[in-house]
Amino acid sequence: MGLLSGKTALITGAARGIGKAIALKFAAEGANIAFTDLVIDENGEATAAEIAALGVQCKAYASNAANFEETATLVAQIKEDFGSIDILVNNAGITKDGLMMRMTEAQWDTVIGVNLKSAFNFIHACTPIMMRQKSGSIINMASIVGVHGNAGQANYAASKAGMIALAKSVAQELGSRGIRANAIAPGFIETAMTAALPEDVRKEWMKNIPLRRGGQPEDVANTALYLASDLSSYVSGQVIQVDGGMNM
Numbered sequence: 001m002g003l004l005s006g007k008t009a010l011i012t013g014a015a016r017g018i019g020k021a022i023a024l025k026f027a028a029e030g031a032n033i034a035f036t037d038l039v040i041d042e043n044g045e046a047t048a049a050e051i052a053a054l055g056v057q058c059k060a061y062a063s064n065a066a067n068f069e070e071t072a073t074l075v076a077q078i079k080e081d082f083g084s085i086d087i088l089v090n091n092a093g094i095t096k097d098g099l100m101m102r103m104t105e106a107q108w109d110t111v112i113g114v115n116l117k118s119a120f121n122f123i124h125a126c127t128p129i130m131m132r133q134k135s136g137s138i139i140n141m142a143s144i145v146g147v148h149g150n151a152g153q154a155n156y157a158a159s160k161a162g163m164i165a166l167a168k169s170v171a172q173e174l175g176s177r178g179i180r181a182n183a184i185a186p187g188f189i190e191t192a193m194t195a196a197l198p199e200d201v202r203k204e205w206m207k208n209i210p211l212r213r214g215g216q217p218e219d220v221a222n223t224a225l226y227l228a229s230d231l232s233s234y235v236s237g238q239v240i241q242v243d244g245g246m247n248m
């Protein structure tokens with residue numbers, strides 16, 4: 001018996017990176033996996049096959065997490081396909097960095113839409129299902145910059161601070177219905193998102209990490225497993241930093 005046997009997890013933006021690592025970790029613990037990404041191409045199909053090879057039900061869905069109507073329709077479809085939704089991981093996220101003086105309205109709106117509104121969309125669609133089940137675990141993927149702020153990332157940092165406050169608020173509203181909500185705030189994790197950073201910026205980040213290494217997607221997935229499973233059955237409204245002890 002795995003820690004998540006018989007549960008269904010819905011993970012957004014999981015064709016690659018941290019979301020994929022979470023999907024694989026949950027599947028290894030027995031969860032059936034519904035995951036989304038903007039498009040399900042060869043890479044997404046390969047991720048779905050890798051998850052299904054662990055012996056669980058898995059289906060990949062193309063969806064724009066920032067779209068409210070699309071999300072409502074998608075969640076209804078997933079409920080029909082899987083029968084329940086026990087765990088929701090709001091993982092989809094993007095960056096469009098720039099200093100405040102030069103940040104365009106489009107840069108702001110896109111990042112807030114994909115990173116923060118998406119979580120509202122999925123929580124709004126999933127919580128009626130979780131309330132009927134009288135249980136559920138919601139995990140919002142925030143970031144340490146949502147705790148500390150970061151020059152050049154005002155839009156991203158604000159969206160991630162929003163993810164933390166959203167989780168804390170939902171935890172207060174829906175705790176009496178058996179629903180827990182928490183946030184994970186990763187530091188510097190080695191994925192496509194951070195590979196795109198210039199070498200000097202990467203080196204600067206590394207200097208501030210006491211554990212002297214970048215995090216791996218699996219480091220975040222292990223924390224997500226804790227929050228998704230009954231190991232954390234009395235933990236709600238929290239934000240857990242997974243950052244190697246980083247000093248910002």
Ligand code: NAI
Pocket residue numbers: 012013014015016017018019036037038063064065066091092093094114141142143144185186187188189190191192193194
């Ligand atoms: P990634 O870029 O490798 O993966 C993000 C996934 O989200 C991609 O597959 C992308 O196609 C998908 N996505 C983007 N827009 C979407 C949309 N509108 N609808 C559905 N899917 C969409 O990024 P990574 O590093 O795996 O990040 C995952 C999450 O963790 C993000 O929310 C990110 O902000 C957060 N995070 C990452 C850190 C890092 O160091 N890599 C640090 C802190 C937080």
